[in-house]
Amino acid sequence: MKYQEFYQESIRDRIAFWEKQAREISWFQFPQTILSQNDEGYYHWYKGGKLNTCYLAVDHQIMKGRGHQTALIYDSPVTGQQATFTYTELKIEVEKVAAGLSRLGVSKGDRVIIYMPMVPEVVFAMLACARLGAIHSVVFGGFSAHELAIRIDDAQPKVLLTASCGIEISKVIPYKPIVDAALEEAAHQPERVVVLPRPQAQTSLQSERDLDWHDFTIADHPIACVPVDATDPLYILYTSGTTGRPKGIVRDNGGHAVAMKFSMQHIYGMQPGEVYWAASDVGWVVGHSYIVYAPLIHGCTTVLFEGKPIKTPDPGTFFRVVEEHQVKVLFTAPTAFRAIKKEDPEGDFRKQYDTSSLNYLFLAGERCDVATLEWCKNLLNVPVIDHWWQTESGSPMLANPVGVELLPIKPGSATVPVCGYDIQILDEQGQPAAPNTEGAVVVKLPLAPGALPTLWLDDARFQKSYLAPYPGYYFSGDGGYQDEEGYVFITGRMDDIINVAGHRLSTAEMEEVVASHPAVAECAVIGIYNELKGQIPVGFYVLKKGVNQEKEAIERELIQMVRHTIGPVASFKRAVPTLRLPKTRSGKILRKIMRAIADQTAFNSPSTIEDITVLDELKGLMQREKVGLVATEENAINTKKD
Ligand code: COA
Numbered sequence: 340m341k342y343q344e345f346y347q348e349s350i351r352d353r354i355a356f357w358e359k360q361a362r363e364i365s366w367f368q369f370p371q372t373i374l375s376q377n378d379e380g381y382y383h384w385y386k387g388g389k390l391n392t393c394y395l396a397v398d399h400q401i402m403k404g405r406g407h408q409t410a411l412i413y414d415s416p417v418t419g420q421q422a423t424f425t426y427t428e429l430k431i432e433v434e435k436v437a438a439g440l441s442r443l444g445v446s447k448g449d450r451v452i453i454y455m456p457m458v459p460e461v462v463f464a465m466l467a468c469a470r471l472g473a474i475h476s477v478v479f480g481g482f483s484a485h486e487l488a489i490r491i492d493d494a495q496p497k498v499l500l501t502a503s504c505g506i507e508i509s510k511v512i513p514y515k516p517i518v519d520a521a522l523e524e525a526a527h528q529p530e531r532v533v534v535l536p537r538p539q540a541q542t543s544l545q546s547e548r549d550l551d552w553h554d555f556t557i558a559d560h561p562i563a564c565v566p567v568d569a570t571d572p573l574y575i576l577y578t579s580g581t582t583g584r585p586k587g588i589v590r591d592n593g594g595h596a597v598a599m600k601f602s603m604q605h606i607y608g609m610q611p612g613e614v615y616w617a618a619s620d621v622g623w624v625v626g627h628s629y630i631v632y633a634p635l636i637h638g639c640t641t642v643l644f645e646g647k648p649i650k651t652p653d654p655g656t657f658f659r660v661v662e663e664h665q666v667k668v669l670f671t672a673p674t675a676f677r678a679i680k681k682e683d684p685e686g687d688f689r690k691q692y693d694t695s696s697l698n699y700l701f702l703a704g705e706r707c708d709v710a711t712l713e714w715c716k717n718l719l720n721v722p723v724i725d726h727w728w729q730t731e732s733g734s735p736m737l738a739n740p741v742g743v744e745l746l747p748i749k750p751g752s753a754t755v756p757v758c759g760y761d762i763q764i765l766d767e768q769g770q771p772a773a774p775n776t777e778g779a780v781v782v783k784l785p786l787a788p789g790a791l792p793t794l795w796l797d798d799a800r801f802q803k804s805y806l807a808p809y810p811g812y813y814f815s816g817d818g819g820y821q822d823e824e825g826y827v828f829i830t831g832r833m834d835d836i837i838n839v840a841g842h843r844l845s846t847a848e849m850e851e852v853v854a855s856h857p858a859v860a861e862c863a864v865i866g867i868y869n870e871l872k873g874q875i876p877v878g879f880y881v882l883k884k885g886v887n888q889e890k891e892a893i894e895r896e897l898i899q900m901v902r903h904t905i906g907p908v909a910s911f912k913r914a915v916p917t918l919r920l921p922k923t924r925s926g927k928i929l930r931k932i933m934r935a936i937a938d939q940t941a942f943n944s945p946s947t948i949e950d951i952t953v954l955d956e957l958k959g960l961m962q963r964e965k966v967g968l969v970a971t972e973e974n975a976i977n978t979k980k981d
């Protein structure tokens with residue numbers, strides 16, 4: 340069946356379509372209703388269905404005869420280690436952790452926070468939680484103790500799992516001190532903290548609370564998969580919102596499992612037994628969905644890569660992994676390939692490897708600039724697919740569905756809506772925008788299976804952030820436009836969220852930190868164009884009267900404060916003083932205009948001489964401080980669309 344027919348069926352005959360897809364996975368009890376709405380009007384998929392996600396990812400695969408097939412390949416250039424686990428071995432490892440958790444009293448519905456690097460144990464831990472019906476919440480290692488504390492207080496975990504360290508290229512990052520600091524700050528205290536010792540960093544277990552991983556796991560102790568409701572949460576994953584408080588995205592078990600299976604086959608074109616590699620981190624949604632759950636639920640082999648696209652040891656590392664493990668589909672963020680291109684513009688490292696196993700390169704997580712897309716295509720000689728999704732959706736909402744039909748690629752577009760997602764572009768009045776006219780990217784409700792049913796213990800915020808802006812629709816927070824052929828082009832966030840090296844961050848959160856500096860009267864943090872990371876945050880601040888501290892010293896302190904409060908992942912490296920910030924009459928800071936000046940895109944000029952002067956001053960400041968003002972082909976395209 341061709342894409343158009345398939346997609347139209349998924350919208351026109353939604354229930355029959357997703358009932359059929361639900362039959363592709365194995366249920367303990369098939370759902371009584373495919374789609375329902377609760378009293379608040381929120382949609383739920385597969386009510387009455389009973390299943391277990393770990394069963395689907397592990398036990399069911401063994402039952403289907405995949406016991407001897409490799410399920411997981413651990414490839415770690417930062418430690419020089421490699422390991423493989425068959426599905427049978429994976430089950431043994433998962434059961435060891437599940438038994439350990441169970442002994443610590445973890446059962447269905449309990450939360451477990453996982454703050455771990457990219458080691459096989461993190462996969463075992465996630466699956467072990469799923470096996471018990473417990474809800475995991477993985478926190479990305481690049482976040483600070485404070486960020487971890489916020490998540491601990493919100494998720495209220497019974498147990499926290501960590502490791503002695505992570506490894507960033509050659510830098511060893513001790514994790515346990517971060518956990519200890521987070522627990523000092525958090526009001527909620529997990530009963531136990533389990534630490535996986537790694538040879539690169541010693542950890543002393545200081546109290547009754549801490550437990551060594553090897554004393555925690557229990558071998559030869561079979562643990563059955565606990566049946567859960569399709570609507571029970573599998574995990575909570577926190578993501579940046581427009582305030583300092585992250586949003587706890589809830590993922591249910593039933594819709595998620597169906598979406599994982601569906602996307603592997605129809606979007607990525609994978610067959611069971613083939614090798615899939617998502618070069619991301621389990622701390623992000625890409626890692627949850629496409630390192631762990633989807634490949635395993637589909638009976639594929641997944642690669643867990645502990646390294647970076649460059650310097651581990653060189654820009655050929657991705658191609659080595661493709662050749663060595665016969666990867667069919669590689670999925671990463673454009674920034675990874677920009678990093679490779681920067682170090683090896685001619686692609687000489689790629690020539691050292693046979694990458695003929697690769698059928699497609701999928702890119703997501705940030706806008707894919709045309710130059711990078713073209714460079715990747717020439718380098719790898721495979722279709723390069725830009726696709727669009729969010730932590731909220733858990734799987735792509737716009738894609739080129741190569742498993743159904745490879746549609747012509749239009750650089751700059753994430754292609755067409757994925758089955759079940761009725762994507763529309765609305766103007767400021769909430770009316771459908773004309774083709775090629777930019778507006779808000781929304782999804783007519785209901786969302787497809789796998790998308791968030793709500794936020795963790797916060798229906799009100801779910802309603803306010805996603806449903807209230809355009810009644811009857813889910814608001815993605817992104818802007819974009821659709822051409823006459825239905826291709827959607829995402830142009831960027833309409834709010835204060837930025838994407839730094841494919842990592843989603845809140846500038847509002849950074850502003851809170853900058854504003855707390857004793858010398859700062861007021862400030863704005865904006866995301867500006869960066870050649871490597873797509874965007875980077877830059878702070879502009881107005882000094883308090885009478886302060887005469889040197890700007891270099893303030894900048895150093897602000898960088899340190901953001902690093903300490905949010906984490907190194909924020910990549911906050913610049914903060915510059917300004918005499919005033921551009922504002923509306925009502926005093927709202929004109930961040931969008933500041934961004935437009937920095938990125939040299941078009942904006943509506945203010946009418947008064949005074950306002951024009953403020954903007955000119957700002958431009959002069961950016962010139963002097965060498966912040967932004969980089970004219971790019973992409974920005975020029977955006978300007979035309981504005
Ligand atoms: N644990 C601890 N620290 C981490 C971390 C982790 N898991 N991940 C990142 N950091 C730190 C880095 O060490 C760096 O610290 P530094 O300021 O002391 O150098 C900082 O956070 C910023 O990291 P990053 O944004 O990754 O920048 P980088 O310069 O180290 O690497 C890239 C740049 C492009 C190579 C890298 O971002 C990359 O590989 N991106 C791939 C995209 C990706 O995985 N996206 C996820 C969604 S698909």
Ligand code: AMP
Nearest residue numbers: 703704705706726727728729730829843
């Ligand atoms: P995250 O929730 O971390 O996956 O980030 C989601 C956000 O990343 C989206 O709202 C977009 O702003 C951005 N994004 C993801 N994929 C793309 C893409 N293909 N093109 C443009 N922006 C993207």
